[in-house]
Amino acid sequence: MTKTRVRFAPSPTGTLHIGGARTALFNWLFARNTGGKFVLRIEDTDSARSTEGSAHGIIEGLKWLRLNWDEGPDKGGPYGPYRQSERFFIYQKYLQKLLNEDKAYYCFCTAHELQKAREKAKDRKEDYKYSGRCRTLTDKQIQKYLDQDLKPVIRLKVPAAGVTTVPDLIRDNVEFSNSLFDDFIIAKSDGWPTYNFAVVIDDYSMMITHVIRAEEHLSNTPKQLLIYDALGFPSPEFAHVSMILAPDRSKLSKRHGATSVQEYKDKGYLPEALINYLALLGWSSGEDIDFWTLDELIKRFRITDVSRSPAVYDTQKLTWMNGHYLSKADPEHIVELLEDRALASGWLMNNNRDYFKQVIDLVSNRVKTVNEIVNEADYFFNEIASYDEKGVKKYFSKDNSLVILHIVLSIIEECTTFNAEKIENLFRLNAEKMQLKAADLIHPTRLAISGRIKTPGLFEVMEILGKDKCIARVNNAIEYVNEIKNGFNS
Numbered sequence: 001m002t003k004t005r006v007r008f009a010p011s012p013t014g015t016l017h018i019g020g021a022r023t024a025l026f027n028w029l030f031a032r033n034t035g036g037k038f039v040l041r042i043e044d045t046d047s048a049r050s051t052e053g054s055a056h057g058i059i060e061g062l063k064w065l066r067l068n069w070d071e072g073p074d075k076g077g078p079y080g081p082y083r084q085s086e087r088f089f090i091y092q093k094y095l096q097k098l099l100n101e102d103k104a105y106y107c108f109c110t111a112h113e114l115q116k117a118r119e120k121a122k123d124r125k126e127d128y129k130y131s132g133r134c135r136t137l138t139d140k141q142i143q144k145y146l147d148q149d150l151k152p153v154i155r156l157k158v159p160a161a162g163v164t165t166v167p168d169l170i171r172d173n174v175e176f177s178n179s180l181f182d183d184f185i186i187a188k189s190d191g192w193p194t195y196n197f198a199v200v201i202d203d204y205s206m207m208i209t210h211v212i213r214a215e216e217h218l219s220n221t222p223k224q225l226l227i228y229d230a231l232g233f234p235s236p237e238f239a240h241v242s243m244i245l246a247p248d249r250s251k252l253s254k255r256h257g258a259t260s261v262q263e264y265k266d267k268g269y270l271p272e273a274l275i276n277y278l279a280l281l282g283w284s285s286g287e288d289i290d291f292w293t294l295d296e297l298i299k300r301f302r303i304t305d306v307s308r309s310p311a312v313y314d315t316q317k318l319t320w321m322n323g324h325y326l327s328k329a330d331p332e333h334i335v336e337l338l339e340d341r342a343l344a345s346g347w348l349m350n351n352n353r354d355y356f357k358q359v360i361d362l363v364s365n366r367v368k369t370v371n372e373i374v375n376e377a378d379y380f381f382n383e384i385a386s387y388d389e390k391g392v393k394k395y396f397s398k399d400n401s402l403v404i405l406h407i408v409l410s411i412i413e414e415c416t417t418f419n420a421e422k423i424e425n426l427f428r429l430n431a432e433k434m435q436l437k438a439a440d441l442i443h444p445t446r447l448a449i450s451g452r453i454k455t456p457g458l459f460e461v462m463e464i465l466g467k468d469k470c471i472a473r474v475n476n477a478i479e480y481v482n483e484i485k486n487g488f489n490s
Contacts, residue, residue, distance in 0.1 A: 004036025005209045008062075008069075009199070011043045012054035015260035016061035018252070018313065019214060019244050022278045026241060027212045028067045029279070029301040039206060040072030042083045043199070045192055050085075061261040065271050066294070071206075079206040084198055091193040094201050094231060095154055095186065103230040104186060106152035107134040108145045129182035130155070154187035156197075156230060164222040169210075169239040170306050176222040184223060196220055200227045203236055212239045212303060239303050242282050243310045252313050268337075268371030270329065273322035282311035291324065323368035331361040337370050347381040355380075358464050362456045380464065384451035384473065387480065391453040395444040396481050405481060407434070408445045409474045418467040420459035427459070448477035 008024040010016070031038040040062070044050040059074065071077025081087055098104035107130075114130070121128040135157065137145075145152065158181045166174040186197035193201070199220075203211060218240045228235040246252045252259060264274055276292055284307065285300045292300075326334070335348070335357050342348030348356050363376040387396065395401060411426050427445075431438045446458050449470055455461050462470050 002207075002209055004031060004034040005039060005207050006031050006036065006212055007039040007041050007203070007206065007208050008067075009041040009043050009202070010058050011046060011049075012051060012058060013046065013049040014054055015262050016058045018259055018261065018278070020058075021061065021065060021261050021274070022244065022281055023212065023214055023241065024062060024067055025065070025275060025278050026283070026301075026303070026306065028069075029297055030210065030212060030303055031070075032298045033301050036209070037070040038067075039077070039079075039208070040069040040082065041202060041206070042073055042085075043195075043202075045084045045195075045198060047085070057262060061265075064265055065261065065275055084202065087198075087202065088192065090205060091187075091198060091201055092191070095193065095197070098156070098186075098230055099154065102157070104154050104156050105135055105137065105183075106142055106145075107155045107183075107185070108137075108150050108152045109134060130184075132183055135183060151189035153185045153189050155183040156186050156227060158183050158226055164225050166218065166221045166225065166238060168218075169237060169303050170242075171218075171240060171308055174218065174221075178226075181223065181226070186227065196223045197227060200224050200231070200233070204228070204231075204233045208236050210237045210239065210303075212241065215240045215243050239306070241306055242308060244281060244313050245310045246313060249310070249312065268369035268373075269318070269322045270325045270370070273318065273325040276325075277318045277321050281313065282307050282309075290321070319368045326367060326370065327365045329364065331357045331364070334360045334364060334370060334373065338373060341374060345381070347377075355464070362460055362464060366456055379450045379452065379455075384476070387447055387451045387477075388453050391443075391447040392484070394453075395447050396477070396484065401444060401481050402478065402485070404441060404444050405448060405474060405478045408441055408448070409471065409478070411441075412462075412467060412470050412474065415467065418463060420457070420463045423462050424459040444477075445474070449473045 006027040008020075008027050010020055010024075028038050030036070040059075042055050042058075044055065055073075062069070069075065071079065071082065073080075073082040076082075095104070099106075109130075117131065118128045134152075134155070159178050162178045164176045164178055166176070168174055184196070185194055187193050202208075221238055221240075225235055244252050261274070265271075272294075275294065275297075276290075279292060279297050279301075280290070283301070283305055285305060335342070335353070338360070339348060342356060359377050359380045360373065363373055367373050367376050398404075407430065411430050412423075415423055415426050427441050428438050431441050442458055443453070446455055446461075447453060449462065449465060465473075
């Protein structure tokens with residue numbers, strides 16, 4: 001039995017879009033599930049729009065998502081080259097085959113002539129179709145035009161009658177009447193093939209068995225099947241996955257937020273969260289499960305379980321999922337992700353890596369992205385520049401606020417074993433002795449040592465900061481309260 005071979009074939013005209021990443025993921029999962037090969041091919045024949053920077057960005061995005069490929073432009077393989085711009089000689093061979101077999105022909109019609117024909121069709125309120133004017137040119141006429149240095153396109157001879165059926169693993173059979181098509185162009189006047197021709201030659205010569213791609217390509221598929229038929233090639237199986245829509249069910253665009261893999265990486269999302277979310281975007285195992293490991297996805301993925309209906313992109317759910325993965329992540333991994341920023345800010349030095357990791361471990365449960373950790377962890381590394389205004393009014397402006405802070409200071413100084421459990425026991429014991437609620441001590445202390453009214457567990461925060469730092473910050477808070485009380489009294 002032929003081994004499964006699938007491909008992801010992006011055009012390097014921009015970043016790796018979320019839709020492209022999902023297509024790559026579905027191909028990758030299908031290949032891994034069936035024990036087949038996943039091929040990366042760069043479709044860069046559009047020289048005006050393709051850039052090496054975009055190609056590099058797409059490759060880096062796939063690597064970040066950990067969608068490794070078996071063959072590609074950087075790895076090579078038995079069916080290369082894996083960039084269309086390097087495959088010109090291959091396309092020429094098959095174009096010549098069609099010309100020799102009278103299944104394609106040179107067309108010398110000018111752009112001006114074609115435009116006039118389009119305008120006439122529009123005036124008659126008809127759909128434009130190429131007339132086939134050059135279909136019957138003789139060899140002598142063709143040579144005459146070539147001798148005049150005219151640069152022809154090449155058109156495929158399309159049967160006027162009949163139906164082309166696209167067997168689709170997701171949508172079943174989709175039929176297209178051949179009368180919808182004219183003799184469409186398969187090679188441009190510069191000799192380079194059009195998309196539909198190049199992709200057929202590439203998929204055939206790379207032994208691709210299944211083409212899994214976006215629904216927007218469904219209308220291209222009958223043309224490609226006509227090319228397969230003309231060349232006498234067996235066609236691969238097709239699966240066209242549904243569109244991704246924004247929450248308002250419009251086409252997903254920049255106005256709905258980040259749309260590229262690079263943007264999500266820059267915003268502090270984890271690749272495993274994005275992979276998990278994309279897998280569920282249009283695919284379902286039928287089980288009520290939100291979180292999947294890659295191994296679980298590989299084992300369970302079936303292309304026939306992909307929905308025909310459009311998938312709605314929900315950034316809130318993605319962010320929620322990212323928070324879950326962040327809370328479960330190894331702190332050392334998060335340290336690595338933040339390392340450059342932490343070094344630049346002076347937060348991370350050789351002698352405080354363990355401290356940094358402790359902070360990450362504590363605050364990662366409270367954030368949804370890696371980037372949020374920077375703000376959430378600030379007071380562990382920088383002195384407090386200001387106190388939360390609501391906190392000041394609620395805890396520092398009370399008549400007994402100085403008394404409370406002095407009690408807190410004595411508790412901290414009294415604590416000989418400075419860990420969260422011992423600190424909490426002393427706080428609660430002293431609160432009970434003084435007939436106070438524990439919260440009466442906890443909230444002012446949190447504001448004093450962090451400048452905030454919301455943090456992770458206070459006693460865990462205090463343990464990480466250490467006794468000396470806590471004493472210094474409570475003393476600073478006492479000084480601040482004295483200043484505002486003197487201000488109130490003046």
